[in-house]
Amino acid sequence: MSSLLHPRHWLIWATFGLLRAATLLPLSAQRALGRQLGRVFLLLGRRRARIARINIDLCFPELTAAARATLLRRHFESFGIGLLELGCGWWSTDRRLRRQITVHGLEHLRDALARGKGVILLSAHFTTLEIGGRFLALLAGDLPLKALYRPSENPVMEHMVRGNRERQFGTPIPRDDIRAVLRALRRGEAVWYASDQNFGHKGSVFAPFFGIPAATNTASTRLASMTGAAVVPFFTRRLPDGRYEQIIGPPLENFPGVSPDVDATRINRLSEDWVRQAPEQYFWIHRRFKDRPGDEPRFY
Numbered sequence: 684m685s686s687l688l689h690p691r692h693w694l695i696w697a698t699f700g701l702l703r704a705a706t707l708l709p710l711s712a713q714r715a716l717g718r719q720l721g722r723v724f725l726l727l728g729r730r731r732a733r734i735a736r737i738n739i740d741l742c743f744p745e746l747t748a749a750a751r752a753t754l755l756r757r758h759f760e761s762f763g764i765g766l767l768e769l770g771c772g773w774w775s776t777d778r779r780l781r782r783q784i785t786v787h788g789l790e791h792l793r794d795a796l797a798r799g800k801g802v803i804l805l806s807a808h809f810t811t812l813e814i815g816g817r818f819l820a821l822l823a824g825d826l827p828l829k830a831l832y833r834p835s836e837n838p839v840m841e842h843m844v845r846g847n848r849e850r851q852f853g854t855p856i857p858r859d860d861i862r863a864v865l866r867a868l869r870r871g872e873a874v875w876y877a878s879d880q881n882f883g884h885k886g887s888v889f890a891p892f893f894g895i896p897a898a899t900n901t902a903s904t905r906l907a908s909m910t911g912a913a914v915v916p917f918f919t920r921r922l923p924d925g926r927y928e929q930i931i932g933p934p935l936e937n938f939p940g941v942s943p944d945v946d947a948t949r950i951n952r953l954s955e956d957w958v959r960q961a962p963e964q965y966f967w968i969h970r971r972f973k974d975r976p977g978d979e980p981r982f983y
Contacts, residue, residue, distance in 0.1 A: 687838055687839055687842055696839060699843060702766075702769065702770040703774055714925060716763075717765070717766065718763055720767070721759040724763060725756060732755070734968055739751050739754055739755055741893065741895055754962060758810075758964075758965070760963070765964075768814040772813040773843075781821065784822070787929070791934065792917075795915050796871065798913065800871065800912055802872075802874070802934075803868070803914045805877075805903060805916045806875065806877045807957060807965070809957075812877070812966075815929060816852075816875060827873060828852050829853065830874075831855070831864070832845065832848050852875070861906075868912045878900050878902065878950060880971070888943055892954070893958075897951065904946045907938060913935075915931060916953055917929065917932065918960075935949070
């Protein structure tokens with residue numbers, strides 16, 4: 684603990700303190716503040732703004748230039764709101780959060796877990812990711828859930844993320860610890876997993892996402908093949924009135940399919956359907972098309 688309190692970490696502790704204080708604001712004030720933060724990030728974060736602009740241009744060529752610029756601005760506003768939602772997901776009371784969420788399809792998760800072979804809870808990277816995880820843990824009640832997380836080199840960030848995931852889901856699983864994922868699935872637990880980020884060629888195939896070949900992780904296919912786990916999709920979106928909707932779909936039928944390529948295409952199509960429902964809420968600042976097949980030119 685003494686190393687976490689070293690002066691070099693005081694700035695990040697102060698940031699978390701401000702984030703926690705913001706959770707005391709009315710939700711409407713939090714969203715207004717989040718939108719302003721997002722506009723600041725759009726102005727100052729030129730590299731991320733460039734990445735998001737390229738992604739939006741690639742995925743929505745049918746939109747006018749003005750419409751794509753509006754989507755870019757709304758994405759950064761959503762990103763700013765998502766940062767404040769991180770605090771809500773970590774520190775808001777259950778009672779406060781229950782008033783903000785409507786869930787559809789929780790019975791699909793319960794029925795899939797009743798099979799006893801585990802569940803891969805398949806999601807994607809949206810700005811609602813963290814608060815969506817809190818909603819899931821809150822609504823699922825006593826269901827056995829595990830969450831993957833990305834370990835951080837910053838000890839304070841690691842302490843905070845790991846600690847808060849642990850309060851919601853029990854001991855979290857590092858993203859690359861496949862053995863721990865397999866053990867959880869074989870115990871009949873549900874593992875929350877987002878498969879839509881680009882981790883390079885290893886363990887990936889190129890599958891279309893908005894019509895563009897994107898390196899897509901095939902872990903869902905491998906895990907389902909090895910354990911017989913059901914793959915249950917779920918998606919959380921922020922509604923125009925400030926409330927939230929979480930949709931848990933039925934298990935994917937005939938999964939795994941005939942090949943990892945077919946499965947990856949199917950998963951990307953599912954993610955694309957979610958994105959079209961709330962395009963500003965997808966994580967456009969990620970270099971989704973970083974790796975290219977063959978000698979195709981780079982986008983970023």
